[in-house]
Amino acid sequence: MNSIITGTHIVKTYGKGAEQAMALNGVDVDITEGEFVAVMGPSGSGKTTLLFALSGMDEITEGTVKFGDTELAGLQGNALADLRRTRMGFIFQQPTMLRNLNLLDNIMLPAVQDSKRNTVELVQKARDLMIQTGIAGLENRDTTEVSGGQLQRAGICRALINTPEILFADEPTGALNSKTAEDIMGLLVSINQAGTAIMLVTHDARVAARADRVLFTRDGNIVSELILPKFSGGELEARGEKVVARMAAANI
Amino acid sequence: MYLKLIKNDLRKSKLITGTIMTFILVAAMLTSLAASLTVNLSGAIDNMLRSAKALHFMQMHTGNVDMDQLRRFADTNGSVEEYQVQEFLNIEGAEIVIGNDSLAGSIQDNGLSVQGKKFDYLLDLNGGVIYPADGEIYVPVYYRQEGNAALGDTLTIHGISFHVAGFLRDSTMNAALVSSKRFLVSQTDFERVREFGQLEHLIEFRLSEGVNYPAFETAYLDAGLPANGPPAITYNQVKMINGITDGIMIAVLVLIGMLVILVGFLCIRFTLLATIEEDYKEIGVLKAIGIRVSQIKKLYLAKYGVIAGVACMLGFLASLPLQIPFMHNIRLYMGDSGSRFPGLLSGLAGAVLIFAVVMLYVNGVLRRFRNISPAQAVRFGASRESSKPGRSFQLSHNRLFTRNIFLGIKDVLSRKKLYVTMTMVLVISSFIMIVPYNMSNTISAPGFITNMGMGISDVNIGVLRTQVEDVQGKAEVVAARLDEDKNVEKYAMFTSRMLERRTDDGTPEKLRVTFGDYSAFPVTYSKGRAPQAEAEIAVSVLNAEDLEMNVGDEIVVIADGTEKHLKVCGIYSDVTNGGRTAQANFKMKHGEILSASIAVTFRDRQSVQAAISQYREQFPFAKITGIDETIGQMLGPIRKAIQKASIVATLATVLLTLLITTLFMKLLVAKDRYSIAILKSIGFTSRDIRRQYLTRSVTVLGMGVITGTLLANTLGELAGVAIVSSFGASAFHFEVNPWFVYLFSPLLIAGCVVAATRLGSTGIQALQISGHIKED
Incomplete structure (x- = not known):
């Protein structure tokens, strides 16, 4: 399998001098096409910083991040933004929607090109995604008129609108109840099975248990790694126990 | 602790603090100046009236x-x-x-x-x-x-x-x-x-x-005492008239002061809202742990207390040397007011008043603290203001605009309240740029004097009863000479007589009527037209008001011993002969002619001055004036003053627009940093986002400038008429220079808005996604 993203010796610090804090301390990561990687670790261990670093949303202090053959640090602002928009998708813990657009418009937003793409096609694709994620019929709702779970599904639709190669998900179920969280995770698994790679940050062992590979972070380092067979729906309990056991072993 | 917080805060936002301070300083200075001038003026008037043992009642009598x-x-x-x-x-x-x-x-x-x-x-x-x-x-x-x-x-x-x-x-x-x-x-x-x-x-x-x-x-x-003259004058009028010139000046100072403090308030509002937005989370947390709202407010009040206090003190001090030139006129005409102390004290009171007003305003804006929900603040770190997307304008139906333009317009439409202040500023900007210019343009237009009871001619030759016995004869001598002069293009003679007018209750009253062909040198009629038929009369605005006459009404005059019924065919404004005149076009055989005036135009305009000198020599009994001279004397100072006001207004507008737009954009960026982070995270570049902000500005600009221009040409015209009518011309319309009003002024304001938007939205570039979306 080819690598989509390769991070080599990533260092990220905040602040200067005596107040300097080390968020990532020389991390090496590699994510291959279609892979589902989960990152776990306590608060402040650097897992979200890693996600921001790999997706080019945050500048890193040292090291390199490559998307395919392209080094992110070598890209100007516009090229980087284009790359993020066309080849990556993002899901955050809090659904990050523009409040003055309705759900359909929010979903379409990353794909709306200045009259390069046929809007009719785009609307159709957004509607299809909404059907696929179970929120059909909510197109004209305001972001304040739907539940947290529906909003998160809309967030997933928005992340998928450009058919990205990789989906970055930062605690996507953190703000949801367990039933809704299960549904969302089911959705992510099916997206992954369709070929999109996923990098997911979570606290929850049951969520991480669906991944092909789980990375454990502590104090800015990846301290352990657990490889799991491809998830097919069953043995979730058993996989979860494995994750928990590894966490304990890694002292997390 | 307060002092340290304030110091840090001021250091962080020097530009904004400086701007607010300047506005408060100028407002305090003007108010101080106006207050102390008022006290000094009224003191000086009282002093003079006392020393002169001023009269209490006076009737002039011939x-x-x-x-x-x-x-x-x-x-x-x-x-x-x-x-x-x-x-x-x-x-x-x-x-x-x-x-x-x-x-x-x-x-x-x-x-x-x-x-x-x-x-x-x-x-x-x-x-x-x-x-x-x-x-x-x-x-x-x-x-x-x-x-x-x-x-x-x-x-x-x-x-x-x-x-x-x-x-x-x-x-x-x-x-x-x-x-x-x-x-x-x-x-x-x-x-x-x-x-x-x-x-x-x-x-x-x-x-x-x-x-x-x-x-x-x-x-x-x-008691039947002599009263052949203008109405009596009383002590109150004497007092008022002595104060009016300087009083108007003081009123202007107060007005400018009010405008400045208004702009100051806008700045304060903008910055405070931005600060509250920035500190939202902190304020929420303070509330959550049980700190009282009044205690949190104290922090902000203390900061503005320092700014306003320093500004008002400096403003008061600056007003002291400024009083000297302003007091010059008062001292010359009325002398000293006695003690300096009351003037100083009221100046100080003026500055304190501004301080109090600013603090009250800040306190009012800070009332928003009550609405901050600790839960929301702690959870989201930002307020969830309601902004309805609106059903009509949707991206999925958009075929017209590029996405950045769409998002810019959409934002303005869905957060109207937020943009109202900005729109208001632009409305005011257009208004104060256009109205003084229109006024200046209007009274500088060559035809303006026709609004003041004068036709457009090159030279006016007056023969007055007070200077010659036989007005008619002398006027005819002049006319005969004009007939011979080949350079004369046309002339018309107007003769004034005092006629008796029969009032409704039958008592006679005097009415000054000028006879002649008014179609040759027409004035502007606010209603109706010039008298053409023998049974017609036009009256000046003042006469129309006094006699309660309107077009179509009838005036009965005694001419050549018989009653003549005349129909009012027109009303015009007039500043000549005390403004109470009438125009008619019928022949009279008898009766004394008070004056004759002959309006002349020449073929060769270059030779007008030579002709004036020549006629002056030939007709020493006549009063010969070039129209340019007359206009210069009557309108010159006002033209200059309004021109100056127009230039000052334009400069003020440019500054106001630049400043407020920059501040507003900075506020918007601070307020919207969460949305900006979202847009960046899904692949919008800084340039994209800045384009959206530019679109917002331009949308607001369009609405503001269009509204402002409309208002300037309607309400502004009314205001202009009110001002200009105070010196006699009441019925006129704005002479609009379309290049200025519809091109130069909007372009200038647009230029300011675009420049200020670029300047005010630089923060977008530096805004990091991770700083505003990350959870841990």
Whole structure:
């Protein structure tokens, strides 16, 4: 399998001098096409910083991040933004929607090109995604008129609108109840099975248990790694126990 | 702790703090200045009126005065304390020569007077009562201000020479606005000049305190005492007229001060809202852990207390040296106000007032703290203001705009409230840029004088009854000469007569009517048109108001001994002959002609000046004036003042627009950083987002400028008419220069908005996604 993203010796610090804090301390990561990687670790261990670093949303202090053959640090602002928009998708813990657009418009937003793409096609694709994620019929709702779970599904639709190669998900179920969280995770698994790679940050062992590979972070380092067979729906309990056991072993 | 917080805060936002401080400083300075000038002005007026023993009631009268009748009235009327009859000898301006120049061009009625015997004293510039020696003359201080006279000049009246020994303050006729001016001479000199002037009597009273002036006036008129002259003047009017010129200046200062503080408030509002937005989370957390709102408010109030306190103190101090030039005029016309202390105190009070107003305003804005929900603040770190997407304008239906333009417009539409302030600023900007310019353009237009009762000609030749016996004959001599002059393009003669008008109750009244062909040199009629048929008459606005006449009404006049029924066919505004005139076009055989005026235009405009000199020589009995000269004298100062005001207004607009837009954009970026982070995270570049902000500005700009221009051309015209009508021309429309109003002004404001938006939205570039979306 080819690598989509390769991070080599990533260092990220905040602040200067005596107040300097080390968020990532020389991390090496590699994510291959279609892979589902989960990152776990306590608060402040650097897992979200890693996600921001790999997706080019945050500048890193040292090291390199490559998307395919392209080094992110070598890209100007516009090229980087284009790359993020066309080849990556993002899901955050809090659904990050523009409040003055309705759900359909929010979903379409990353794909709306200045009259390069046929809007009719785009609307159709957004509607299809909404059907696929179970929120059909909510197109004209305001972001304040739907539940947290529906909003998160809309967030997933928005992340998928450009058919990205990789989906970055930062605690996507953190703000949801367990039933809704299960549904969302089911959705992510099916997206992954369709070929999109996923990098997911979570606290929850049951969520991480669906991944092909789980990375454990502590104090800015990846301290352990657990490889799991491809998830097919069953043995979730058993996989979860494995994750928990590894966490304990890694002292997390 | 407060001090440290404030210091840090001020250091962090120098630009904004500096701007707010400047606005408060200027407002405090103007208010201080206005307050202390008001106190000094009223003190100076009181002082002067006291020293001069100003009159309480005065009736001007042409003709004899029955002194016995007057004494009987004074004896029986309990209110009269003292009375006197002053002589006022009217002298033609042309006959008063100071140095080498005469007062021919003066619009004042000038006359000689001797010092009052019991009261109404004319004072020197030290406030002392003047008793001129023979051969000495004291000139109204007005002419010193106008530059007509200086100490030691020689002044001649009909060849009799006087030495200008000083200048006088006249409690009754001091102000430029009062159209009569008294020159003071000794009794001996007065007798020498007596034969050259027209004598008027000033019948003057000092009354007991608390007397009702209208009641006294009624008693005076009922007693059948002499009153052949303009309506009586009372103490209150004297006081008001003395204060009005400087009063208007003070009112202007107050108005500008109010505008400045208003802009200051906008800045404060913007910055405070942005700060609250930035500190939202902290404020929420403080609330959550049980700190009282009043305690949190104290932090912010303390900061603005320091800013406003320093600014108001500096503003007060700056007002002190500024008073000197402003006080110059007051000191000259009215003298000192006595103690400096009350003026200083009220100046300080003005500054304190501004301080209090600012603090109240800040306190009002901070009331929002109550609405901050600790739960929301802690969870989301930002307020969840309601912004409805609106059903009509959707990205999925958008075929027209690029995505950035769409998102920009969408934001304005869904957060209207937020953009209202900004729109208002642009409306005001367009308005104050266009209205003064339109006014300036209007009164500078060559046709403007037709709104003031004058037709457009090159030269006006006047023959007056006061100067020649046979007006008609002399005017015909002039006309015959004009017929011969090949350079004359056209001319028309207008003759004025005093006719009797039959009122509704049958009593006769005088009406001044000018006869002639008004189609040759038309004036502008606010209603109707010029008289064409014999049975038509047009009346001036003042006459129409006084006589309660409108177009279509009937006026009955006595002409050649018979009643003539005339229909009012037009109403025009007029500043000539006291503004009470009428125009008709029928022939009259008998009756005295008061004046004739001949309007002339020449084929060769270059030779107008030569023609004027030539005619002046040929017709020494006539008053020959070039129209440019007349307009220059009548409108020159006002034109200049309005032109200056227009330039100042344009500059002020540019500054205001730049400043407010920059601040507004900075606020918006601070407020929207979460949305900006979202857009960046899904692949919008900084340039994309800045384009959206530019679109928002341009959308608001469009609405603001269109509304402002519309208002300027409607409401602004009304305001302009109100101002211009105060000097006589009431019925006119704005002369709009489309290049300025529809191109230059919008482009200038647009330029400012675009530049300020670019400047104000630079923060977008630096905004990091991770700083605003990350959870841990």
